[in-house]
Amino acid sequence: MPMTSLNINGKSIDAKLGETLLDVAERGGLALQCDCGNITCESTRVTVVSGEVEANGTRLKSTVLACKATVAGDAEIKLPASSELQSLKGHVSAIRQVSDDLIELRLSFTKPISWRPGQYYHVEFRGQERVNMFASFALDAGTEFNTLIFLIERANTPDLFAMIVKKGDVKGRVGITGPYGSSFLGHDDERLIMIAGPNSLAPIWAMALSSVMGQPRREKVLILDKSLKQDQFQQVFNWLNRRGLQPTFVDLQGKNAETELKALLPDLTEFDMVYTAGSHGFIAGLEGIFVEAQATYARIPNFQPWHELEAQPDDASALEPA
Template sequence: MTSLIINGERVAAEPGETLLQAAERGGFALQCDCGKTQCESTRVTVVSGTIDSNGTRLKSTVLACKAKVAGDAEIRLPASSELQSLKGHVSALRRVSDDLFELRLSFTKPTSWRPGQYYHVEFRGLERVNLFASFALDAGTEFNTLIFLIERANTPDLFEMLEKKGDVKGRVGITGPYGSSFLGHDDERLIMVAGPDNLAPIWAMALSSVMGQPRREKVLLLDQSLKQGQFQQVFTWLNRRGVSPVFADLQGAQAADKLQALLPDLTEFDMAYVAGSHSFIAGVEDVFVDAQATYGRILNFQPWDEVAMQTGKAATLEPAD
């Protein structure tokens, strides 16, 4: 039996069990969504002591669903939003372009989420999809409303349904929010990176940081594929408030080199969030790992990603200790 301190409270733990198992037995809630280190929902900070990271370490953090108790240790869990399961309805649907819808869901109860988190969303007659909560392209918000940017490339079945019906009737169910790579109130320089078809969570972070952390230094790097007219409202809003997006080709074999050239002064005192697919994040994350920057992955994974992981078609994201 070892001593594991979680958020200041002592919990009895058995060597070899996962931090998630120990935390749950101690009454701490960690929402493990995927069970395969894909969702990043259980990332915790190791304050001191001995932890077997099981290949999931990023700086001082590990994934509690895979990391194991190896001795006396202290860990800190993030202060996340409480998990909710709610029923709501579509209050507005706007087609922005051939490949983008702006969807608003309304609820009778208030919802609480942090930029970088996502929800399970279920429409009648359609498989569950994972959607990142975001803001409208004009930066507008509404009480008791969640806004999602529906991109054809990310959720083709949902996009096709919206395209065919032009409207969605009936109730919609959500569960969430999930994900521990959400915007924190820190002092470090904030670096936000979005890959193809993954602007929604980074847009939420950028808007929230501009409004809530006006003095914090910010860098916004976007893959050049996002430089589209459908997002012009976003870029105009940000430019007017002093955050100018930098576009670059962040895909392919040279992606890490290009990102490093854009961040020549990257250090351990920076806080970076990268949103994208498994392959996109795998292509650029060494830049942050090598610089020992604090780093959060915002993985855009859908059910088909699990098939890719099982067949070996998705890049591995577990750096060596």
């Protein structure tokens, strides 16, 4: 079989034509935290610096998904500098039911936790099915070392939500594995545009807080679906408003969503960095705007329970913009 060479993060690795980039990277000892295996988790997105690869329907600007993209010749690939994958046992240190549909959960660990806004964890309570949840911050922006905070929405994890409400307290150990996902906040100079769809505020809230605190001079735009304008999130909006980041609420699910989004972003260019969180259908319905403008674009998909996620069709074209 014809051979070629991939340069991945400065390391030259022999590769076979038609081999996935993920297989080449793993053989070369380079970690890519592949989760779902069928392109829905976005955890293996890498940048093609030069050369050619067969994207197999996963290309976004200069990026492809390494789990599906294959070797087509000599190329240089850059992997994201993600946090190290960890499997830890922790315990519930606090539960606060914010509203009838939202719980704020705090987990504590004996080891330091490293994650980036936009990444998620597998979380498993004893007797409950494993769920994927995005690490975030408390609604009042408070946090502590060696802790993870999750916003548990009834619509996203109904079984877990019902269990916590029923028991009123959760005892015993909680297992986590992660973080997963390559669409996390970076330290770039481009204008930062953050968009959250229904039931998808947690990763965007984490990204907004981190950018306000850590990147105060970076230009930022925060656009939220109107369904998120709820009393239970008012602490988030107040905190952001006090620090100069005014959320804009708009109907991002209606037939005029693209028109309204374009009106909010009339100067969208290739120098913008866009993160969109939501269901796969929600993301696919909007991403054509960013692709057309050639903006750097990242998807943050929310999840069903893991067995439903694994049942997604193994078809890259199903997630391509129409």
